[in-house]
Amino acid sequence: MRYATVILDQDERAFHPIAHKLDSEPAIQRKAIHSIKLVDDDTIALLGEIEGDLDRYREIMNASSVVEGFTISGDKSGYVYSHFEASPQTREMLERREAGDFLIEMPIKYTTDGARKFTLIGTEESLLELTELFEIGDTNIELVSMGPYSPESRGVFSDLTDRQREILETALQMGYYENPRETTLEEIASKLNLDHGTVGQHIRSIEAKVFSKYVP
16 A cells, blocks of 8 residues: 655646636635545535635635535635535546545645645555546646555655655664754765765755644
């Protein structure tokens, strides 16, 4: 079993029929998808998190012919339970998930520029095949990290690459984060047979990824 964390930047209309209207409304910011399910009548039930002008959100949802219904809780931010028609791509993705081909780790988070960041869990073959579902229109898929999956691996260090994990583990073992510091970047680089400048870049990237989980 492996996991792959990706950032998907594409025309989301293939997966959410009114996404383009919500994305083009500056008064609304979608934050995350906490649950998504294929209902027996071939529609989608979705629990999402939003911020901004919730009245404007209601206007867009009420005006859409594909929305079966929705409920909003909150004032300037809150959760939305919506029920809408399933696109062929969403239907296929959720049918494969229900069949056990892969898992989607929730929540699916929206980045500041509107892309979605999420983690898929499954066999290497199923994860590679799944990317075909996203190859619609102008699509950019960025692989953030991947590796063997275990529940304990999905924590604060989950977004690190295998190389970054190796460097971090070596740095910890050699006392780089002790006070006072017991080693240098040069010594870590020598241990790993890497250039010290490369190690320094990796250390900065590691720290940025880890600290970003605590600082909004």
